[in-house]
Structure formats: structure tokens, C-alpha cells
Amino acid sequence: MNDLFSHSAFFGVLISLFTYGVGHVLKRRIRFALFNPLLIAVVATIAFLAIWRIDYETYLSGASVLNWLLTPATVCLAIPLYEKLELLKRNRTAILAGIVSGVVTSVLCVFVMALLARLTHAQYVTLLPKSITTAIGIGVSEELGGYITLTVSVIITTGIIGNIFAQTACKIFRIRSRIAKGVAIGTAAHAIGTAKAMEMGKTEGAISSLSLVVAGLLTVGAASVASHFI
Amino acid sequence: MKTVRQFLIIIGISFAGEILNRVIPLPVPASVYGVLLMFSALYFRVIRVRDVRETGYFLIEIMPILFIPAAVGLLEAWAVLRPVWLPFCIITVISTFVVMGISGRITQELIIRRRPALLRKKDGCRS
Structure with a gap:
């Protein structure tokens, strides 16, 4: 065949x-x-x-x-972001606080569960960038000495889980604000989650796009600090 | 011509992002530089939204499909993934839910605390 x-x-x-x-x-x-x-x-x-x-x-x-086409499509996420700029400015503290807490939570979550599962240092740092966009995640994993193929797999799996369960998670945690939904999805499940946020609405999509970029950049720092823990 | 022009701008910005990625020694991908460039171009009125709107939203709409090849690539990684898949899966699922819950709730609580009732309703919060 x-x-x-x-x-x-x-x-x-x-x-x-x-x-x-x-x-x-x-x-x-x-x-x-x-x-x-x-x-x-x-x-x-x-x-x-x-x-x-x-x-x-x-x-x-x-x-x-x-x-x-993935890069040009990602670049276009800036368009709804710009169109929702007023909303973003009005809620900047809430949005930023949500993203920062999400990044810290992600790293701590991986740390605690890596301890419980007795993962090695290399396996642990492989998982650290799991919530951020693939291209940044590869860089982080490489820098910290993780397994790159595994990092890519984990990042994609995270994105798909985020895409599948975004609406379920918002229901469980009673997240009703469109802005908060965007922050939750973009911070936890990068671009693949953002694709779902975009389907949910322009506000969710725009805030999710912003969150994925900010969370990605913040994770570079957070992961390198956390890499010393195990 | 409109589509050609819009696509030209989008690809041009992607290209500029790629250049920045090569020149600046940081683990920041071309697409992230591209988002920042596109946003700046719109913000400083170098381009207008209508210069990229239709093609841009078309690309955003098909975005889930663009992830299929990368995700099918998990098949190739299976050999490396097999010994660790169970703990990795558990950690991935739990942390994705926890991160969503915490980041979303913190943003929501802060919005409810600071915004007048009218805005809350518009944003979908009913408390």
C-alpha cells in the first residue's frame, strides 16, 4: 500500500x-x-x-x-486579541493573576506527582513544560536535559485533553466568565486548547491566545527554577 | 487580490518571526514572535484589521485540523512512550484539570470582586 x-x-x-x-x-x-x-x-x-x-x-x-500552516495560523491569533484589547485592558490584573497562578500550579502539580511516582530527574523535567506550546516546550526540555520526543508527546496529549474537556472542566469548576474560561484553557492547554476556546467564542479565544503566549514565556523561567527540586 | 494581499501579510509576519527566532538566542518559537509582531502591527496601525481579517479567521477556524499530523506523530513516539505512559498519562490528566480550575477560578473571583454588576452579566458571570 x-x-x-x-x-x-x-x-x-x-x-x-x-x-x-x-x-x-x-x-x-x-x-x-x-x-x-x-x-x-x-x-x-x-x-x-x-x-x-x-x-x-x-x-x-x-x-x-x-x-x-500552523505558524501562520498561530500568528493570526493576534487578530482577535487586538479586537478584544479593551476587554483585556479592563481586566488585566485578573487575567495576569490567573495566568501566573496557572503556571505555578502546573509546575507544582508536576513536582508533587513526580515525587509520588518516583520519577527520575530527566523524566521530571520532561514533564515540566507540558502545558505550554510545543515549540517553547521543546526548548525548555532540551535546556533542562529532558527527553524531547516524550515532551512533544506529553504536550500534544495535554492539548488534546484540554480540547476535549475544556467545557467539562469549566462546568465542574463553575467557571462562567468568558474571560476566566479563556485564561483557564490557554494556560492549561496552549494552542490545541485555544482552538476549542475559539469555537466557544471570540472572547474566550482571544484571552486564551494571550494566555498561551504569556504562560509559555513565564514557564521558561518557572521550569528552570523548578528543575532544581528533583 | 484581497486574499492574496492578506495572505502575503500573514506569511510576511510569519517569516519575520522566523528570522527573529534565528537571530535571538532564546527558546521562543517563530510563532510567538509572529503573534507579538502581528499584534504590534495592528496596535501601531501599520496594518488595519481589515487587511488580514478574512484570511486570518479562516486560518483560525481550520486550526484544530492543523494539529492532526503532529498528533498522529504520537504513533512514532510510542516505543519511547511505552515504559512510562501510565504515570505520564495520570500526571497529564490531573494537572491539566487542576491548572484549568485554579487559573480560571482566580481570574473569575478577581473579576467578580472588581467589576460592577453590569459588566459581570455581559461577561457571563452570574453570581
């Missing part, structure tokens, strides 16, 4: 879009958090590749255009 697909320029994007589309239809039919289009697309694509024995490289050769 590899031969057939490896010469295709469109297979990678086609399977990604198709599985996402199926996920979207399922989500509308079945209103349950786990029926998340992104999760369904990822699981279905992995299953498809495994069943037909198609290499990841073969899939990626076509799908890499999606990867390529």
Missing part, C-alpha cells in the same frame, strides 16, 4: 480532513465530550495507517502542508 500512497500529494491532507469531518458529524449526533473531532481524527488516522501498513513518513509527506 505504501507505494500507492507514497506518490500521492493529497492522501495525507485527504485522510486528515475526512476523519475530522466524520468526527464533526459524530460530535453533532452524540453530545459527549469524548466524541471530539480532533480526537476522532487522530485515532481514525492512526488506525487507518496501521491497518493499511502505511508509514508515518508517507502520510506526513502529504500532510506536512497542515503542519506548515
